[in-house]
Amino acid sequence: MSPILSFLFPLIVILTIVLFALTIPFWRKDPSPISFAQDDDRAQEQADLQVERETLARSLQELEMEVTQGRMERVDYERLKATDERRLLQVLDRLEELKEMEASPAAELASGTTRRGGWGRAIASGSIVLLASLGIYGLLQFQQGQRILEAQERMGGGPNPLEMVAKLEARLKENPDDLQGQIMAGRSYQALDRLPEAKKAWEKVLELDPKQNEAHYNLGVAMIETRKFDDPELFKEALAHFDVVLKDLPNQPAVNWYRGLALWYLDRKQETDAAWTLASQNMEPGSKDAEFVKDALTKLRAGQVPF
Numbered sequence: 001m002s003p004i005l006s007f008l009f010p011l012i013v014i015l016t017i018v019l020f021a022l023t024i025p026f027w028r029k030d031p032s033p034i035s036f037a038q039d040d041d042r043a044q045e046q047a048d049l050q051v052e053r054e055t056l057a058r059s060l061q062e063l064e065m066e067v068t069q070g071r072m073e074r075v076d077y078e079r080l081k082a083t084d085e086r087r088l089l090q091v092l093d094r095l096e097e098l099k100e101m102e103a104s105p106a107a108e109l110a111s112g113t114t115r116r117g118g119w120g121r122a123i124a125s126g127s128i129v130l131l132a133s134l135g136i137y138g139l140l141q142f143q144q145g146q147r148i149l150e151a152q153e154r155m156g157g158g159p160n161p162l163e164m165v166a167k168l169e170a171r172l173k174e175n176p177d178d179l180q181g182q183i184m185a186g187r188s189y190q191a192l193d194r195l196p197e198a199k200k201a202w203e204k205v206l207e208l209d210p211k212q213n214e215a216h217y218n219l220g221v222a223m224i225e226t227r228k229f230d231d232p233e234l235f236k237e238a239l240a241h242f243d244v245v246l247k248d249l250p251n252q253p254a255v256n257w258y259r260g261l262a263l264w265y266l267d268r269k270q271e272t273d274a275a276w277t278l279a280s281q282n283m284e285p286g287s288k289d290a291e292f293v294k295d296a297l298t299k300l301r302a303g304q305v306p307f
Contacts (some may be wrong), residue, residue: 049091057089085184149177164188179208195226216241217255235262253279
C-alpha cells in the first residue's frame, strides 16, 4: 500500500465514524450509557488474559529448566524466551488497562448521564468518538511498528533488552508487587550483566513468593558473582538458596555446580566433589559445560584449584 493510501484510509474511517456518531443522539431511543454486553466481554477478556499470563509464566519456567538441564540449545532458548516475555508484557499491560477501567465505573456512568439535549449529546458523542478514532489511528500506527519489529527479528534482530527494561521499570515503579514483572526484570538485568539490580529484583520476587525456585537460584548466583571478598557467611547464604531449589529439583546441573562452588569456597571439598559429580551426570555428554565440570573435578581430586 502506498504512503498516500496508508494515510487516507484511516483518515476516511475516522471521519466516517465521527459523522455517524454525530447523528446518534437524534435517533437513539435508549440513551443509557451502560452496556452489559460490553461488561461481559471485558470480564471474559480479563479471565482469558489471566489464564494466558499463568500459561506464559509456566512456559518461561519450563524453558529455564530445559536449558539448565541441557535439553535445549541456548539459541532456541533465547528466541523462545524473548517471544514469551514480549507477549507476557502485552498481557500484563492489557490487564492493567482493564483493572483501571473497572476502578472507575462511576466516572463512566456520570459522563453518560450528564448528556442533555440533542446538540449536547451530539457534541459529547462526537468528542468521545473523535478521541476513540484518534486512538484507532494510533493503534494502526502501533501495529505497523510492531510488524516492522517482527520483520527485523526474522532478519536476525531481536527485542531490545534496554527498551524492555525501561518498560518494566516504569510499570514496577507504579506496581512494585507485580511478581511476573519482577521476575522479568531480574532476568533482563542478568542478561545485561547488571547484577546488583538483578539481586534487588530477585530479592523482591522472594518477598512476594518465597518458594520461587528461579529466584533462589539466580539470587545465589548473583551473590557469588558480585562479592567483594570471600566472606564465609555470604557463601553459606548462597548455599541455602541453592538447597531450597534442590529440594524440588535435585538433579539440576547448574544448581549443583554453583552449590559445589559455594562449598569449595567454604573448604568443604568432599561435598564439592559430590555436587559436581551429580552436575556432571546430568549434563549432555561431550558438551562444553560437561567438559568444564569434568576438568574441574579432575583438578579438585588432584588437589589443584579447579577453575
